[in-house]
Amino acid sequence: MSDAALVTILGMAVVTYATRASGLWLGNRLTVPSRLDAFAALPGAILVSLVAPAVVAAGVRGMAAAAATALVALRLRGNIVVPMVAGVVVLLALRLI
Numbered sequence: 001m002s003d004a005a006l007v008t009i010l011g012m013a014v015v016t017y018a019t020r021a022s023g024l025w026l027g028n029r030l031t032v033p034s035r036l037d038a039f040a041a042l043p044g045a046i047l048v049s050l051v052a053p054a055v056v057a058a059g060v061r062g063m064a065a066a067a068a069t070a071l072v073a074l075r076l077r078g079n080i081v082v083p084m085v086a087g088v089v090v091l092l093a094l095r096l097i
Contacts, residue, residue, distance in 0.1 A: 051066075058091070060094075061091055061094040061095060062091065064090060064091075064094060065087045065088070065090040065091035065094070066087065068086050068087055068090040069083045069084065069086055069087030069090075070083075072086040072087075
């Protein structure tokens with residue numbers, strides 16, 4: 001590996017770390033005004049808007065997998081991996097039938 005490539009990679013690593021660290025540092029020091037509390041639900045809404053078309057496009061199988069994911073998520077509050085695995089397993093099982 002050339003010296004220029006190594007310096008470039010190290011420079012990109014430093015910039016990436018500095019960007020993330022500064023965001024965490026600022027996030028711990030800034031207070032959010034109460035009028036912006038409504039935006040807390042925005043990431044969930046964006047996720048649903050990205051996933052919903054794929055679920056509908058998959059038809060009944062996709063909707064069954066989404067329902068299984070939602071039921072497992074409601075049952076195991078706080079865990080995100082197990083509901084996702086449950087949804088994938090249901091979808092794969094329905095595809096094999």
